Every structure is written in C-alpha cells, then in structure tokens.
Amino acid sequence: MKKIFVPLKRVPDWQLKVKPSADGLTIDQTNLKWIINTFDEIAVEEAIRIRDKGVGFTEVVLCMIGPKEGSEQLRSALAMGADRAIHIITDEDIDSSQATKILAHIVKRDNYDLVIIGKQAIDSDSGQTAQRLSVRLAYQQASFASKIDVDGESLTVVREVDGGLETLKLKLPAVVSTDLRLNEPRLRSLPGIVAAKKKPVEEIPMSDIPDVGSKKVKVRKLSVPPSRPAGQKVSSVSELISKLKEEKLIG
C-alpha cells in the first residue's frame, strides 16, 4: 500500500499579463485570475494514472501551501481524481527553501513513497523545490520527467535534458519533477467536481509547522523589461534580403 504525494502551488493565470504593484515589491493584485501551476497539474494527472494502474499505489494526496482562497484550486485538483488534500494555510510569500521544509515535514509525518512535483512554478520560475526536497528527505531524484514507468519498487524515468533524453532507474522512495510533455491533464468531469466537494482536506496553519526558517530570497524590485525598439514590416523577400545585408547578417 503505497502513497503518492503531490505538492501544488497556486499561481496567476499566464494568459493574463502580470504587472508590478505600485511599490514594485510584488505584483498588482487587481484582476488576477488564479490557476494551479501548470507543471503541478501535470503532476496530479501522473499520480492519478500511476495509482489507477494497480501497481501497488493506493492513494494520491495533494498538498498546497498558500492562502485560504487557494482551496478553490485545491478542490479543482481533487476533482481530477486525487483522494484527499492537505492545505498549509499562510498569507506569507515563502521561498523555495521554506517550502521544502514544510513539504518535508508532511512527507515524514505521513510516510509517502513517491513525490511527484512540478519542475518549476510558472510565477517565480525558480525550479528548486523538487531537488531540495529530494536532499532533505534523502529520497532518490529524477527531475524534468517526460515519461515515468513504475514497476514494483522501482521507477524508470525519461528526463528531458540538453542534447536529448536521459533514462534513469530509481528505487523508491523518490522525488520526480514533471516536464510539460509527461501527459495532458484531464478535464474535470461533473461527477468529479461533485465528488471533490466531499473529499477530506486537512487544514494546518503554517505556524504549526516547526523549523520553517526565515525567508532568505527577498524580492527588492519588480519591473517590466525594456521593450524592443519598434520593428518594421517588409513587403517582399528581396526587401528582407536587403535589410539583412544592411545589418551585415548575410554576405
């Protein structure tokens, strides 16, 4: 009876352009729409598929660290078919090291065999938590997975790396981080949404987690990158060729 743990982050929808707040310390909160981090949603999908294969995993447990309002995204992930969830409640904006300490605490408390987690959050784009968690738990690590095969006590993971694909074989327990091509997350079904409303969610205030440490990565300023100088339309291939010659890009 093995269990899969899937951490989730709530992030601003990438389809809406974010702007810095007036003080430049965070993002403008007006008109934000929140979604489950794209890579975490892929992690939820993969965990459900592994559970449903009948290879010894019986439970998929989600864990979100974030404000109370995040329960909406947590329910949406439960509607995909996860079994239950843990919500670590905080309004603080924590760094990867703190997130790792919180997640490791829960994994140790409940003894999960496999952690599947997004390779990065699409807001901070830091890409650290999976690897940090693997160290902290002394679990095996495979990051940037585009294929996971589970076979009893071991996993074969195909990783997207520079130059091609790498395959690793790991013994459980392990932490695997997801890349985009791992799967396509399912749409929520109506029965799934209804069932999700009744699934257990354990709420824990972040202050109840010991030794989270202080934040050591501090955003001092957010700004919009300088825009490129306006370009121009060319009307034909020959005009393009003469522009490229002017730029000395072709001979």
Add this chain to the structure above:
Amino acid sequence: MSSILVYIESLGGQLPKSSLPVISAALKAKSVLSINTVIGVLIGGQGTDEAAKLASEYGLDKILFIKSENAENYMAASYASVFAQIAKDNNSTLLMGPASSKGRDFLPRVSEILDAPQASDVIEILAGYTFKRPMYAGNLIAEVELEGDIKVLTVRTSAFPQPEKLSVSEVTEINIPVLKDENSVFVSYDTVKNERPELGEADIIVSGGRALKSKENFESVMYPLADVLGAAIGASRAAVDSGYAPNDWQVGQTGKIVAPKLYIAVGISGAVQHLAGMKDSKVIVVINKDPEAPIFEIASYGLVGDLFTVVPELIEALKAAKL
C-alpha cells in the same frame, strides 16, 4: 578568505561554448562583490583533465578538477555532494553554475545541502548580493537579494558574454570520492545526432512552429533554410509536442533560452512562453501569414505571407546572395 566557486561544464575533454559565459559571470561577481578568488570546478570522467586545461585560459584564479569513473555519467546526487564538499573545503561563499539541464538539476541540491538561498537564471549581478532574474515567463524582471553566509546562483548564459582568453590559472586535480548510489542508476542517454551548430552557440537560429504541419514539412522547409545560413534549428513547443522536432530544440520558458545575432521565426504565433526564450535576440525576423500574430510586436523585420512560398523563395534568394 572567502571565494567564489564556479561549476564549469565539460563533455569528453571539451567545454561546451554555450555554458562558458558562466566564467564571465563569475569574474563579474568577483569585481562587483570584491571577492578575492574565483575557483573553477570541473567534474567528469575521461578527458576532464584536458577540459580543465582549456578552462584555465580565462583568467580564473584556480582550476580544480575531479576525474573519476563514477562521474563519467552525470548523476545529480553525486555531483551535488562533491561540489558542496569543495565549497566547504575552500570556504566559498558564492557558488554558481550555468542554468543548463545539469546546473538546474544539481545546484538546487547543493543549495539544500548547505542550507543556502539560491537565485535561479540570473541575468545581471548587482552590488550587495542582489541579482536580476526573470520571473513570470520573463514578463517581469526581479531584483532579488540573497541573505545568508553562502549563496547559490544558476546563471542564464545567454545574458553574459563569452569569456576572453586572459591569464592562465593553476590546474589541480583533487581526490574527493565520487560515490555511486545503487538506488539511482543511469540507464541511457539518447542524443539526436546533429551536424548543425548547437542552439546555445549559434549566431543564427531558424525556428519553426505548428504551422509547419508535419515532420516532413519541418524537414523539407526548415532544414534547407538552416543549411544555407549555417544556422541552428529551434522549434516552438507546439512543433515539439507534435513530433516535428526533437525536445532539445524547444525554445522558450521551458526550453532553451537563446540570444543569437539573428532569429528567424517561421509559423510561430509568439506566445509569451516562446518569447521568453528568444526575445533578447539581436535581430528578429518573423514570417507568419497572420498580420495580427503577436510575434510581430517584437519583430525587427516582419514578413506577412505563407511560409510554404516565402521560405523556399528566401532560400533561393540567400543562395543567390552568396554567389
């Protein structure tokens, strides 16, 4: 005395040009942060000694290398523990490496081992351990300050110049054991044979999107364009997901970040995640049949038209221009 420790990627006795700018970033950090010593570290199997010699020509204060059978195949856990050990032995307070697939994989482990904060994908080094890095798929640039005795960075190499050949540094082999963990086994590395320049090294990149419609079209349209320009080939996520191009060619937030002299985007709409990977290119040429496609907003030169007629015409014109 504290030092900067910089991981230099090597591959069979060679230094991939795409990750070398990490040396420039380390030298920059040395002067901005007034740290006395920068130590370059290479870890690998066969040929690592030769790679270390090559790395010694760029003005770092010292080069250390570990050559071990157990490091022949990269493994995150063993690379991280060796690198963390070298950091401790040298009293290093700033650790850095390229944001390559290896750097992104093992440096966060080093950060955790040393309980250190990390800034990922750094594009600029400012005073006071403050670093510029993109967030939100490059929609925003953050200045982040790291606090703590030890700090770790991954560096976006396309944002730093190739290092110049300067004074030659002393090269020393060190013998920290590289441990093998039976519970994590390397099985295989499947690489796409490619005679063209690497994406991270090329002066010119031609990149194709979903509009190519098939692998066959991608090959018959994009390959000849690349070849006439001596260019590397990139692709959008849609093109990779559809199997027109290998995963390693993807440009964007979750693929390669590139900044060549010339980037030609063919049949790519310009989603923010794609732009995140190429908008710092010097000259951007866009070929798209939809005049409203967002990618035109960042184009230096935009040509509205059907790629299946425009690209073959362009190839002929480029051939003619060469004569």
